Amino acid sequence: MRPFPISVVAMGPGSQGDEAPAYLPLPQMQTFAAPRLPDDVAPEAVLAAGGLLGKLLDQLESQGFGSAVQLDLLAQSAAVREVINQSLGFGEVSAFTTAPRHWRVQETAFAGLWRVLEVADDGRFLVDRLESGTIPPVLGEAMQQTAAADLPAPAYPEGCMNAPPLVEEIRLQAAAWQPGQAAHVINLTLLPVSDADLDTLYGWLGHREVSILSRGYGNCRITSTRLHNVWWVQYFNSMDTLILNSIEIVDMPEVALAADEDFADSLERLREYLDMLSEPV
Template sequence: MKEFPLPVVAIGPGSQPEDEALQYMPLPSAMMTFALPVIDEADPALMAAACAVVERLRDEMQATPLDSATIPTVELQDMDTEVVRLLNQTMGEGEVSIAVRGSGQYRIQETVFASVWRVHEFATDGRLIGDTIMACAIPPMVAQWAQDGVSLDCKIPEKDAGLMNAPAVLTEIVGKAKAYKAGDGAHVINLTLLPMSPEDLECLTQTLGVGAVTILSRGYGNCRITSTKLPNVWWVQYFNSMDTLILNTIEVSEVPEVALASSEDYEDSIDRLGEWLQVMQAPESVD
């Protein structure tokens, strides 16, 4: 995760109470820290099966750089439910939670190992149809489904009573979105440092709309990232521990960098998986 050290004041969408659809992933007040697993007594056969999954993942990560086209993956859907329960217990929940809704429905949770993700796919009737462990900067379906239903057909409003900078900001956003190509650097518009009226912010909210992906990160401060109805355009909003908006930005990128695990995260998780594996294989040696 990337730190954003700029001190700012609260303004804009999110600074007032909201009735959001994704309340099942609340924003926490503290940063997660790594800790050794607390393991209940488990059947030796189940423990051996869980260890085999962790060891396979660790070995694939060692053989596969983070920027590789191949992603280390372990499918859990058809695995013994008790083994999956044990993996859930030992791998825990990390800093980033992701919901994808629309044509594809996913719940994605980073584990305590940064860059290692649990990916749950659901049918339209709510049935779990996919359960995967994946090691990568961010699961690829996030960028894929962020493009679901997007369009560059954006009507920019005329300057009207109460509107100050929204038309100009929208013109800039649409221009950058049209020009964006895979691999381009992010273009960030910091709304917090611009003179924006309530009407401006409401105009941006209504014009950009809400896309299929919501990312909640609890790394260095709480961060809510939401895709919009424009391709590669995201709201990125930072909150303090009181859930008050302190930084409000719009970013043009494939996925905002703050949501991505880094190469350092990936390498560190390989080491920690090895340590964790030792604990799982010899729990009696842990005080």
């Protein structure tokens, strides 16, 4: 009789080892990394860019966060603008508008300092500037210019449960909201809403001309609607799955805004970076 091999398998407590816990994938937090210039950059461009940024920093330090200091870059050479691009890097928040004008906004790696571009239909830059503040006003202005002060209630298809009271809540809150008030937040993720409810709200409010992406912790996508001061604010995890779906009634959702304390930290880091930039190679 041929021998039959029998595998020896350990049994009992402690014999199988510990299995790694299975967690849902979470978004990664982005942290600051100092920008770096390419090795072949022209020294005169570095000198010119450093001078411009140094003057800007002096203004920012003397005038403070709420002063909306601007630096026009349109007249600068392509080489100088490229050094500034590389020096300032990219921050967590970016945005664009599709009407009435085509704005492109990018927070730099230094929170509270923004690159603001207006792009013509043929691709030319009509505006190119650096601007300080919580967020460039052109985004809120575009929302106000492309949205209405009121919207009539939509038709409610079969299957709607909570769309009618939600529509009335949104209309009343939008009409009553005043500058300086806290946001009125409707968290649709926590409410008993049907697919018909969501389809009705999406169709009624629309996703309109101002789009903002904040990448601080995961991705938060903010979109203007057809109604003044009403925004979609939607959070997605690293698998691009919608994990929080909300409507905010406010002039600009807080998640898109740079904070005062972040700006103070940015000034310190920008000063350190410019000191490093001025050192002889």
